[in-house]
Amino acid sequence: MSGVKLTWKDDLVAALLAGVVMAVLVATVGDLGYARDEGFYFHAADSYRRWFELLFANPRAAFEPKAIDNAWRVNSEHPGLIKSLFALSNLFLQKKLHLFAMEGTSYRFPGIFLAGAGVGLVYRWGAEARGRIAGLFAAIALFCMPRFFYHAHLACFDVPVVTMFLLATYCFWKAMREGGSRWPIAAGLAFGLALDTKHNAWFLPILAVTFVALCLVRDRLTGGDVKETARRALATLGAMAVLGPLVMYALWPWIWRDTFARLGAYASFHLNHEYYNMEFLGRTYWTPPMPRLYAPVMTAATVPAVTLALFALGLGVRARARIQALLRARAGKIARREGGETDLLWLMAIGISYGAWVLPKTPIFGGTKHWMQAYPFLALFAGAGVSWLVSVLRGELRRLKGANLRRFARGPAAAMALFVVLLAAPIAETAGSHPWGLSNYTPLVGGAKGAATLGLNRTFWGYTTGAVVEYLNHEVPKGGTVYVHDTAWPSWEMLQKDGRLRKDIRGVGAVHEADFALYHHEPHMLGQEYQAWVAYGTVQPAHVAGLHGTPVIWIYRRKGR
Amino acid sequence: MKWPRGLRLGLRVASGALRPKPLLGAFVALGIAELVGFFVTSRRKPDFADWAALVGPMAEERKQGELVVVAPSWAEPLARQALGDEVFPLRDVARPDVSRVRAALEVSALGERASELSGFRETGRREVGPFVIRRLENPSPAVVVFDFVDGLGPTQADVRVTSPEAACLWNPNARVLAGGLGGHPTFPAARFECPGGPFFSVGPTVIADQDFRPRRCLFSHPPARGEVVTRFAGVPLGTVIRGHGGMYWILERERKGAPVALAVRVDGEEIGRWEHRDGDGWAAFEMPLGAHAGKTSATVEFFVSSKNHAHRHFCFEADTR
The missing domain is CATH 2.60.120 (Jelly Rolls)
Known part of the structure; x- marks a missing residue:
């Protein structure tokens, strides 16, 4: 199960995978309402877009400190790269080229593009390290994780940072594997892009330095080339240390002035992040200690079980390969040094992505997205597992008597047959989850109904307003009012700009001012449902919507309206 | 350096621990089982539309003023939507406790039971599609003056x-x-x-x-x-x-x-x-x-x-x- 030397055909496969991913996401994006955070990023992107317009019209004025600060102060608790892409996409692809049917899709497109790029990169890396079967399976398995699929639609940073983290790790891997100057520079640039995407990138230096240290220890113990490893590490870590911050600085105008103070404020925001509410196993957590089991249990409950089992198999297969190599090396049958870096790096990337989320003081407000950067690596191990299963299947087929079966063993049919069996459930679960991605749970916990009974979070971010626009368009009288509950204002307005929600329907911020009240279910929000009961004199929802018979959002209607 | 015998033995066992044929079968079975599991869990009754079937039976079963409790509790909005304020008056839905309740109807789905009625005695039962309506009586209800x-x-x-x-x-x-x-x-x-x-x-x-x-x-x-x-x-x-x-x-x-x-x-x-x-x-x-x-x-x-x-x-x- 070794990797292959990539050719243009692999680039083509990666591009095709990315294209299919983007096409599927664009085709399904219209069903999905806007999450709270998207609303904030629309607002920020609009501010940055105006600055870009000024930049193109009058560069001198755009570089005035006041112009920069006014534009880039908005949402300065997050770096600027991805929001800049939202802004530029909206400016060029929508306002100039009118590419999308809905305004909101133009903001979402950079995230969609990066999701496609991430899936393509998983194929490349998987193929290069573990063979084409492994790469192809890993890429599809990543896309067919329902939570990844949901986040891949959004104008947020969570899937972009998955891709950037993966890209930076890949470049680092190439640099350590091949040496030279090209890959260290690429690693530095990719690290800079990741830094300017989301603070998850802060884990990359820890990952890289620890990995290098372990490689050096291994070389020393096994008689490897310590000097060469050190030389490559120095070049790569040096490039990351120099180019990373430079790229981040260059692409985030907010830190062009008062750099250290502003970076300090950015870091402080995330290091001292406030605690939100999150339901887990029937209890709403809102302050430390947070449950250490949250990340592992939520992973098991939301990632298809077959993918997780294949990940475990992949780990087992790779561990066995390492042990066998070690035993052969001890017996003097092969050279002492026989790699293992790839497995180590993937495993460390998973570990470091989960690391923070098993600490009791880390806020867990965002569900599974926090550790989603581990998922490509999880998929890559799963791909390694599938690659091994395919070889087993082929071996079994070769032992059979029929000539047709032996032919079947040689061609791609064996792999395809296994792909169908192993991907059917992830594909069905992912397709079935839309547009209720955050409400989706795997059969392991009984699906959406089982998760509701277990007391796992049913939704957050208020995005399911998009799933009830048809009811609102039909039932709200002309000029009528709707309490928007957890929907962010810019998210509500974007539904109207898209033409999905009637423009005459007025969103309001208080139950008592409205004729209709939305309620997005989270236990700590229930007080607002009760507010609607008393204000409207009814406990009877006028409309309930959700996933697989599980209520996620419901609407109260004032009596007589 | 010579490794301890136990370690060498352990590594040898570990290196041969993966049994290819059974594992292949297990993964094929797992893939199929999860797919079946998905269809079973996602189509498991009741669906949203099923709750309307309770309207007639509940009108027949419920006596004036009787408390109605839904199990699992997360499904209650669906019952309230289907059955309305008459069956779910605010004072019942937002009750202080069940100590004063003489009799209650429990609408059960997915085999769930309402824990707050666990001390009540079952005196009647009716199945309606995916639901079970149980009549439950409080052995010692308080008399509120x-x-x-x-x-x-x-x-x-x-x-x-x-x-x-x-x-x-x-x-x-x-x-x-x-x-x-x-x-x-x-x-x-x-x-x-x-x-x-x-x-x-x-x-x-x-x-x-x-x-x-x-x-x-x-x-x-x-x-x-x-x-x-x-x-x-x-x-x-x-x-x-x-x-x-x-x-x-x-x-x-x-x-x-x-x-x-x-x-x-x-x-x-x-x-x-x-x-x-x-x-x-x-x-x-x-x-x-x-x-x-x-x-x-x-x-x-x-x-x-x-x-x-x-x-x-x-x-x-x-x-x-």
Whole structure:
């Protein structure tokens, strides 16, 4: 199960995978309402877009400190790269080229593009390290994780940072594997892009330095080339240390002035992040200690079980390969040094992505997205597992008597047959989850109904307003009012700009001012449902919507309206 | 360096631990099982449309005033949507507890049971599609003589504040106000309005308790100084005054607010004093009526106060039984 030397055909496969991913996401994006955070990023992107317009019209004025600060102060608790892409996409692809049917899709497109790029990169890396079967399976398995699929639609940073983290790790891997100057520079640039995407990138230096240290220890113990490893590490870590911050600085105008103070404020925001509410196993957590089991249990409950089992198999297969190599090396049958870096790096990337989320003081407000950067690596191990299963299947087929079966063993049919069996459930679960991605749970916990009974979070971010626009368009009288509950204002307005929600329907911020009240279910929000009961004199929802018979959002209607 | 024998043996065993053929079969089986699992769990009844099938059977089964409880509780909005306010009146949905309930209908789906009815006796059962309707009887229901939340109104009650002394006027058409997330519960249209603004009013509302369950109660925010006094006249008495008090859990869970005191007087005599501290949640109190027990008409006063009235969205319910 070794990797292959990539050719243009692999680039083509990666591009095709990315294209299919983007096409599927664009085709399904219209069903999905806007999450709270998207609303904030629309607002920020609009501010940055105006600055870009000024930049193109009058560069001198755009570089005035006041112009920069006014534009880039908005949402300065997050770096600027991805929001800049939202802004530029909206400016060029929508306002100039009118590419999308809905305004909101133009903001979402950079995230969609990066999701496609991430899936393509998983194929490349998987193929290069573990063979084409492994790469192809890993890429599809990543896309067919329902939570990844949901986040891949959004104008947020969570899937972009998955891709950037993966890209930076890949470049680092190439640099350590091949040496030279090209890959260290690429690693530095990719690290800079990741830094300017989301603070998850802060884990990359820890990952890289620890990995290098372990490689050096291994070389020393096994008689490897310590000097060469050190030389490559120095070049790569040096490039990351120099180019990373430079790229981040260059692409985030907010830190062009008062750099250290502003970076300090950015870091402080995330290091001292406030605690939100999150339901887990029937209890709403809102302050430390947070449950250490949250990340592992939520992973098991939301990632298809077959993918997780294949990940475990992949780990087992790779561990066995390492042990066998070690035993052969001890017996003097092969050279002492026989790699293992790839497995180590993937495993460390998973570990470091989960690391923070098993600490009791880390806020867990965002569900599974926090550790989603581990998922490509999880998929890559799963791909390694599938690659091994395919070889087993082929071996079994070769032992059979029929000539047709032996032919079947040689061609791609064996792999395809296994792909169908192993991907059917992830594909069905992912397709079935839309547009209720955050409400989706795997059969392991009984699906959406089982998760509701277990007391796992049913939704957050208020995005399911998009799933009830048809009811609102039909039932709200002309000029009528709707309490928007957890929907962010810019998210509500974007539904109207898209033409999905009637423009005459007025969103309001208080139950008592409205004729209709939305309620997005989270236990700590229930007080607002009760507010609607008393204000409207009814406990009877006028409309309930959700996933697989599980209520996620419901609407109260004032009596007589 | 020679490795220990045990380690060498262990590594050899580990290196051969993967049994290819059984694993291949296991993964094929797992892939198929998960697919089947997905279809089973995603299509498991009841779906949204199924709840409408309960309308007829519930009309036949439910006797006037009987409590209806849904299990699992997360499905209750679907039952409320299908069956409406008549089957789910607010006072039942936001009940203080089930101690006064004589009989209840449990609508069960997915094989779930309502834990709060676990002490009740099953006396009837009917299956309706994916639902089981159970008639359950309370072996020892409390007999409530008077409910103070139901009794609030200008005919039997009045409200005043003590410092400075001022009457709180009954307004049947006050402006309804809801506080949003983390804010106050809805101030209902019909309420006693005290000096100082809408927070200083007494009226029936619903709060979310420590489990975010709804609790119907009388909003009774203590004033900056003195007490807010809710007085009921002509109250028939049982042997105790029993009730619960609390506030919206989001407010009290930080445990930063001052305690709220509730004192109860019957015909001018204090029969009990109870204190609610942040973190207590929806907590019960019971005050024996002593010599007042069994009176057919008494004056009952509830005094609510706090040393620091900031964010004290206190709400209580009480009855005499």
